[in-house]
Amino acid sequence: MDETLLRRAQQLRASLHRNQRTHDLKGIPKHLHPGIKTRLDFSSHELAAWLHQKQIAPLVWRCPYVGDILALAEITIDHIAPLSKGGPTQLSNFAVTKGRTNRIKGNMSRDDYAMLRCVVDRFEPDVAQSIWNRMAQPPHAKMNEFRARKR
Numbered sequence: 001m002d003e004t005l006l007r008r009a010q011q012l013r014a015s016l017h018r019n020q021r022t023h024d025l026k027g028i029p030k031h032l033h034p035g036i037k038t039r040l041d042f043s044s045h046e047l048a049a050w051l052h053q054k055q056i057a058p059l060v061w062r063c064p065y066v067g068d069i070l071a072l073a074e075i076t077i078d079h080i081a082p083l084s085k086g087g088p089t090q091l092s093n094f095a096v097t098k099g100r101t102n103r104i105k106g107n108m109s110r111d112d113y114a115m116l117r118c119v120v121d122r123f124e125p126d127v128a129q130s131i132w133n134r135m136a137q138p139p140h141a142k143m144n145e146f147r148a149r150k151r
Contacts, residue, residue, distance in 0.1 A: 002052075004072060005059065009048035012077050016040060020089045042091055050091045051075075061096045065105065065113060074098050082107040104135045 017040055042050075056062050061070040065078075078097040081087030084107045097105070105113045120131050 002048075002059070005051060006044065006048045008072050008075070009051055010044040012051075012075070013040065013042075013044045013047050016077055016089060019083065040089060046091065050094070051096065054096050063097050063101055064095050065097060065101050065110070066117070068098055068101070070096065070098055076102045078102045078105060080110055082109065085109070100136045103138065104132065 020040065051061075054061055056069075059072045061075055062068070063070055075096050076099045078095045078101075079087045079089070080093050080095050083089065087093050108116065120128050122128075123131065
């Protein structure tokens with residue numbers, strides 16, 4: 001297996017583990033956190049093999065939501081059925097996406113995201129692009145913008 005792909009799989013698995021742990025610990029007092037273990041049911045090697053299967057060419061993927069061609073450095077793993085809505089952290093519930101698309105999709109289902117794309121893409125191209133840019137901002141950037149306007 002390609003060593004570069006395995007390294008990226010290790011990074012992505014670590015990110016998925018952090019997200020899973022954050023989700024599992026919501027509502028649990030902080031002093032209880034150290035005793036709680038979260039576990040992913042797949043290894044970095046299994047994730048790398050899954051990524052290898054999803055390639056359309058060596059180290060190239062296609063985003064299932066927008067059709068963009070993605071290089072290894074651009075890929076993120078999206079939960080098709082969102083974690084916050086009971087979706088599992090399993091290979092069968094993953095899609096290879098671009099980070100920007102993953103941020104915009106957030107905890108929407110695949111169908112909700114497709115509907116949003118249909119609505120936004122009806123606007124003039126510059127307006128649609130402005131909407132996508134705003135939605136792609138990290139949450140803290142949106143909050144800072146809101147606070148600045150409030151003053």
